[in-house]
Amino acid sequence: MSGKWSEQNIPDQSGRVAIVTGANTGLGYETARALAEHGATVVLAVRNIEKGRQAAARINGDVTVQALDLTSLASIRSAAADLRAAHPRIDLLINNAGVMYTPRQTTADGFEMQFGTNHLGHFALTGLLLDRLLPVPGSRVVTVSSGGHRIRADIHFDDLQWEHAYSRVAAYGQSKLANLMFTYELQRRLTPHGATIAVAAHPGVSNTELIRHTPTAVRLPITWLATLLTQNAEMGALPTLRAATDPNVTGGQYYGPGNLLQIRGYPKQVTSSPASHNKTIQQRLWTVSEQLTGVTYPVPELTR
Structure with a gap:
């Protein structure tokens, strides 16, 4: 296969059947559109139902909209119940939604x-839907991380919620590092079950609405350089789409992106930071995540 x-x-x-969170705009929309255009039944799991319906109307395919607010465990549980009732089987769960550099x-x-x-929102949603994926051959959980997982990133167990001091950049880095650690730990737990795999992806630097909370001093240079360094959402969605559909992908x-320090380009397998592969921290994060969300997975920890 060509590198492109x-x-x-x-x-x-x-x-x-594919469920895509945050699919009414940007990367999520392009991911959902491409899957639907290739024949999948796609659910846009979004916080804003009206925007979700408008997005669905622009997609040529079998597309429905599901209310999902990842900032509320009650909403996540309600959405999971609706999705379970509507879909006895799920082939793809794409954890795409996210916020960046918020106050x-x-x-x-x-x-x-x-x-x-x-x-935590995606951890809870995945755990509540996982038994719909486990029996399905070729099913996948794809979680979207970021190059930001390398920037001032650590799992701050002594202050996970940043109650004592707050850095929007470091907090974002923690969340994206957590996405990768979740993927790697989930894959270990899925391995004995065979059918389902967990994969991660990142879009490089894509010109989407995600940067709206970036401080002005940072956002203005980003906007100025956008045409030079960033790629559009259609290209930015390709790593997620490859992780979700390429038959050669493994858990x-x-x-x-394959070019310019993973900033842009066609998708390929890439490496994450050494910190993301710390199994002890992955396991601890998993335990804490179950405690915080109240969601216990149907795939127990392996004996190490």
Whole structure:
């Protein structure tokens, strides 16, 4: 296969059910659109139902909309119940939604907004839906991380919710590092079950609405350089699409743009930071995440 993997390489998705969070705009929209255009039944899981319906109307395919607010465990449980009732089987769960560089805020459950949305919300949703994926051959959980997992990133167990001091950059880095650690730990737990795999992806630097909370001093240079360094959402979605559909993908892999320090380009398998592979921290994060969300997975920890 050519190194330029694109939407044309997506295999026929007919008969597959895909749930994409944050799919009414940007990367999530392009991911959902491409899957639907290749035959998948796609659910746009979004906070704003009206925007979700408008997005669905622009997509040519079998698309429905599901209310999902990842900042609320009650909403996540309600959405999971709806999805379970509507879909006895799920082939793809794409954990795409996210917030970036927000001012210090908390979710409905008191979690720091970036950690609560980007990691804990998706951790809870995945756990509540996983038994719909486990029996399905070729099913995948794809979680979108970021190059930001390398920037001032650590799992701050002594202050996970940033109650004592707050850095929006470091908090974002923590949430994106958590996405990768979640993927790697989930894959280990899935391995004995065989059918389902966990994969991660990142979009490089994509010109989407995600940067709206970036401080002005940072956002203005980003905007100025956008045409030079960033790529559009259609290209930014390709690593996620490859992770979700390429038959050669295996569990525990990480996909991102192949050029310019993973900033842009066609998707390929890439490496994540050494910190993301710390199994002890992965296990501890998993335990804490179950405690915070109240969601216990149907795949127990392996004996190490």
